[in-house]
Amino acid sequence: MSPSTYVFWFLTFVAVLSALNVVFTKNAVYSVLSLIVTFFAIAGHYFLMNAQFLGIVHIMVYAGAIMVLFLYVIMMLNLNETFETNKDTFFHIAAVIAAGLLLVTMVAAFAKTDIQMQSMVDNSEIGYLEELGKVLFNEYLLPFEIASVLLLAAMVGAVYLSKKEIQV
Amino acid sequence: MLTKRSKLVVKRKMSLTERLYLPAIFNGLKITFSHLFKRTATIKYPEQTRPVSPIYRGMHVLKRDEAGAERCTACGLCAVACPAEAITMVAEERKPEETHLYREEKYAATYEIDMLRCIFCGLCEEACPKEAIFLTDRLIPSTYDRDSYVFGKDILVESIEAPVDVTKRQTPEVLEFKKDKKHYHNRTFNDAIKKSGLSAHK
Amino acid sequence: MELLVFKALLVLVVFLVSLGVAAYATYGERKIAAFLQDRVGPDRAGPFGLLQPIADGVKMFMKEEIIPSVSNKWLFILGPCIAMLTACMTGVVIPWGGELSIGESSFDLQIVDLNIGILYLLGVVSTGVYGIMIGGWASNNKYSLLGALRASGQMISYEIAMGLAIIGLVMTTGTLSLKEIVHLQDAGYANIVYQPIGFLIFFICAFAELNRAPFDMPECETELIGGYHTEYSSMKLGFYLFAEYINMFISSAVIATLYFGGYHFPFESMTGLEGNLLTLVQVLVFMGKVFFFMFFFMWVRWTIPRFRYDQLMHLGWKVLLPLALINIFATGIIMWLNGSLN
Numbered sequence: 001m002s003p004s005t006y007v008f009w010f011l012t013f014v015a016v017l018s019a020l021n022v023v024f025t026k027n028a029v030y031s032v033l034s035l036i037v038t039f040f041a042i043a044g045h046y047f048l049m050n051a052q053f054l055g056i057v058h059i060m061v062y063a064g065a066i067m068v069l070f071l072y073v074i075m076m077l078n079l080n081e082t083f084e085t086n087k088d089t090f091f092h093i094a095a096v097i098a099a100g101l102l103l104v105t106m107v108a109a110f111a112k113t114d115i116q117m118q119s120m121v122d123n124s125e126i127g128y129l130e131e132l133g134k135v136l137f138n139e140y141l142l143p144f145e146i147a148s149v150l151l152l153a154a155m156v157g158a159v160y161l162s163k164k165e166i167q168v
Numbered sequence: 169m170l171t172k173r174s175k176l177v178v179k180r181k182m183s184l185t186e187r188l189y190l191p192a193i194f195n196g197l198k199i200t201f202s203h204l205f206k207r208t209a210t211i212k213y214p215e216q217t218r219p220v221s222p223i224y225r226g227m228h229v230l231k232r233d234e235a236g237a238e239r240c241t242a243c244g245l246c247a248v249a250c251p252a253e254a255i256t257m258v259a260e261e262r263k264p265e266e267t268h269l270y271r272e273e274k275y276a277a278t279y280e281i282d283m284l285r286c287i288f289c290g291l292c293e294e295a296c297p298k299e300a301i302f303l304t305d306r307l308i309p310s311t312y313d314r315d316s317y318v319f320g321k322d323i324l325v326e327s328i329e330a331p332v333d334v335t336k337r338q339t340p341e342v343l344e345f346k347k348d349k350k351h352y353h354n355r356t357f358n359d360a361i362k363k364s365g366l367s368a369h370k
Numbered sequence: 371m372e373l374l375v376f377k378a379l380l381v382l383v384v385f386l387v388s389l390g391v392a393a394y395a396t397y398g399e400r401k402i403a404a405f406l407q408d409r410v411g412p413d414r415a416g417p418f419g420l421l422q423p424i425a426d427g428v429k430m431f432m433k434e435e436i437i438p439s440v441s442n443k444w445l446f447i448l449g450p451c452i453a454m455l456t457a458c459m460t461g462v463v464i465p466w467g468g469e470l471s472i473g474e475s476s477f478d479l480q481i482v483d484l485n486i487g488i489l490y491l492l493g494v495v496s497t498g499v500y501g502i503m504i505g506g507w508a509s510n511n512k513y514s515l516l517g518a519l520r521a522s523g524q525m526i527s528y529e530i531a532m533g534l535a536i537i538g539l540v541m542t543t544g545t546l547s548l549k550e551i552v553h554l555q556d557a558g559y560a561n562i563v564y565q566p567i568g569f570l571i572f573f574i575c576a577f578a579e580l581n582r583a584p585f586d587m588p589e590c591e592t593e594l595i596g597g598y599h600t601e602y603s604s605m606k607l608g609f610y611l612f613a614e615y616i617n618m619f620i621s622s623a624v625i626a627t628l629y630f631g632g633y634h635f636p637f638e639s640m641t642g643l644e645g646n647l648l649t650l651v652q653v654l655v656f657m658g659k660v661f662f663f664m665f666f667f668m669w670v671r672w673t674i675p676r677f678r679y680d681q682l683m684h685l686g687w688k689v690l691l692p693l694a695l696i697n698i699f700a701t702g703i704i705m706w707l708n709g710s711l712n
Binding site: 029033036052053056057059060063064065068069071072075076128129 | 445484485486489490492493495496497499500503504506507515518519522523525526529546
């Protein structure tokens with residue numbers, strides 16, 4: 001095995017272990033911190049695949065911004081181990097169904113993309129910024145723009161919701 | 169508007185340059201930068217000291233006379249004058265063999281000043297008819313327990329070898345002031361009675 | 371192999387220099403504060419108090435280590451470690467000088483020339499907030515928690531404006547590599563000429579990211595008795611303070627690199643300097659620029675009073691963010707008019 005394989009297995013181990021910890025730990029803050037570790041491990045995977053840009057953006061956006069906000073909210077609400085969540089069986093069943101659906105979707109998606117991924121990894125330049133930009137703004141321009149419109153809509157919605165609170 | 173110095177605060181809308189804040193910030197930076205080249209207002213304390221006034225009111229001293237006898241006669245005027253009630257004393261009669269120790273026939277066996285009560289007003293000094301107690305420019309040393317701030321005669325009485333110089337406080341004006349009967353603490357008991365118009369027998 | 375040894379040495383040198391500069395930044399801060407306020411400042415340890423940082427360091431080590439019994443012990447220790455780690459990581463991509471030739475071979479005075487250097491900086495800075503957040507939360511103290519919350523809110527808000535300010539710069543230079551940005555500035559003018567508003571936004575955001583006055587709400591003494599490091603003592607507190615000063619050093623270096631020509635100086639080719647001598651002068655010039663900005667950080671600290679938190683948020687979201695967006699559009703339009711876009 002080459003050194004990068006060792007690194008790969010190490011990162012995978014860390015990612016899976018911390019992802020499991022996210023679900024199983026009772027303390028909300030630990031959960032968020034484990035998720036951050038997971039994100040770092042996944043960013044490491046990006047680096048291994050020579051996708052430096054994606055890796056660093058992953059760290060910046062997920063670990064550096066979104067998880068900070070998660071942590072912010074959890075710290076502000078001061079959730080700790082004594083905080084009892086809703087233990088209704090209905091929520092349990094709904095959560096299991098939702099998670100199961102997500103799993104099915106992801107498995108189905110990954111099963112199809114496997115071959116495509118292989119061809120991409122061969123091209124070592126694929127993760128570079130220029131290549132990514134060309135692909136994003138030529139081949140996938142429409143999905144990119146639609147995604148940005150979706151985000152904008154979400155943002156406007158969030159602003160509207162927070163405004164409404166003030167007026168009441 | 170009594171002093172005609174008050175200014176009416178007008179909350180007007182700020183102009184664009186004011187709302188930018190940057191010009192104001194640069195002005196502030198200019199001012200602070202100019203202070204880099206100004207003389208320091210502080211001194212390096214243990215090496216340098218500020219001049220102390222000759223009539224600085226610091227730690228008290230109980231003076232001895234030229235022969236080395238204590239001047240205090242335990243009359244209690246200082247304790248009466250003291251607004252903080254910091255002075256306590258016990259008087260005792262002098263024995264014949266102690267004439268070289270005490271100047272008057274009565275002396276203070278104990279004389280204590282609670283330095284935590286003392287406000288260093290100097291009224292004891294003014295009240296003293298025997299020129300026995302003076303405030304000096306010495307500071308009270310700090311300690312960790314309150315009891316040690318009650319200074320007894322062992323600390324207050326000056327030593328014969330190293331007398332404390334208080335000549336700066338004994339100017340003719342001061343001595344004149346001490347005789348002025350206008351002040352309550354300069355009056356003797358008889359003076360006070362005369363002023364009040366009561367007779368001593370009543 | 372030779373390269374690896376050189377880079378390892380460079381890493382060590384950069385690390386030690388960062389620590390040294392951070393240590394003397396504390397001294398500089400106290401001295402400058404003193405001078406700006408017509409005082410003398412520390413002058414007891416050594417001539418002009420030059421040994422003061424060493425005395426402070428010894429004091430920090432000798433202090434009693436206190437971990438509050440109600441705190442979360444591991445996270446309490448992890449906090450300052452993360453702060454220190456992220457502070458030290460940022461120096462990796464800074465180009466400190468030109469080429470240094472030893473014997474036959476020549477080496478760059480930059481540890482790694484990442485093709486995403488700027489993004490790396492932003493990424494590391496954005497994770498730096500965890501040191502403060504974790505430490506503040508683990509202390510189990512109201513003031514620490516408030517400090518941590520303020521820090522995270524503030525850093526998230528200003529990171530956006532900072533990133534957008536940099537985008538304007540990236541548009542004009544067309545690269546994310548710090549080395550190339552420095553070279554481009556040597557060929558043309560310093561980037562401040564092209565991006566004055568971008569620089570202003572970046573500079574203001576740097577104050578907020580560093581938690582320095584006038585944006586030092588996460589640790590303001592008057593309101594939060596130290597904020598996130600209220601419960602810290604001994605060397606863990608030292609780590610936090612050190613990390614802060616290292617961050618200040620690195621931010622000054624980044625500002626000098628991005629907007630003020632990095633290690634290059636005007637009329638460089640006219641001086642006729644060559645080889646290692648030129649590199650030495652370049653490093654000194656770069657350090658001069660860095661020290662000027664560090665001085666500026668301190669200078670501002672003793673000039674402008676602290677913002678209120680709502681004023682901070684107002685400035686970040688309603689002033690700097692739109693300004694950065696306008697800057698991007700303006701840059702784009704000017705580039706389009708110039709014909710530098712195809």
